[in-house]
Amino acid sequence: MGRIILHIDMDAFFAAIEERDNPRFAGKSIDIGADPKGERGRGVVSTANYEARKYGIGSAMPISWAYKANPDAIFLPPDFRRYSASSRNIMAILGKYAKKMQQVSVDEAYLEVTGSKLQVTSYKKAEEIARKIKKEIWEKEKLTCSIGIGPNKLIAKIASDEQKPDGLTIIKPNQVKNFLDPKLASVIPGIGPKSFAALKDIEVETISDLRKIPKEKLVEQFGVHGNQMWAMARGQDERIIEEEREIKSVGKQTTFQHDIKTSGPIVKAAFELLHGVFGELKESGLSGKTLIIVVRYAWFETHTSQETQDEALTLKDAKRLCLKLLLPYLGKERIRLVGVRISGLFN
């Protein structure tokens, strides 16, 4: 059984967040980036939403061109604080679904789902995970992503771009050749505009063309990169998932319909959240030693309280600790929100 890799890429990430947070932008063309200052603005477009792309506007295009293409668009400076808050939430969701994860940018990550405690052994199962991820990101962040599934990073990455936005593309090993054949050689990492121009000189436009060039010739012309081009034209890619971050905690919280003071329903809600958290931990094959509880009063004052035990917390331990930590907050003031979190995670 080979590897199964998922590549998750958020759709027009910055622009999608602005649309989500500003309902009045619905259906409008949005360019995030430099100030166009009429046509005199310098700098570039960082992200354009799908409406703006209809005017041919895209990332890295000079902002003055974007202005010329559609002066009626909404031009916004990027608000990285908001974008990274969303990114953190999304990466935390992704982290639960695989033991190995590599975040490659603010809105992109690779997950390896084989060899994890999830015991993914088929593309069918990998597809189920992808659907769960899409659903959870939509439910929690109201954003869409596109996911590619394949036998390595190369295929997963190209597949995630296949059906944007909100796409899910699965390429099994026996489909790799047909999938790659018609694609431009420039979709291969390392083939930038310069190499692509050089390839065109030897009549290579598509990956199928590239596959016809002997390895020696590619190495002669492109040096060590020639080896990689040759392998990738055949859908081969041994690059591993380089993990830089571990999942640090799993938590849930709930806001009550009405602020409440009675202890019973608050404890009950906290216990239900714990059941959910333990379900997720079990799915990811993780355990934790620290329980953190969050209590927010009706006027938004928020308290957290935590306790760590020497061994992995069982659900029973967590409930006992939860009750102990909650008690000081109960029966006094009206409570708006309760949350639980398990941290100090390990496999």
Ligand SMILES: [Mg+2]
């Ligand atoms: Mg993206």
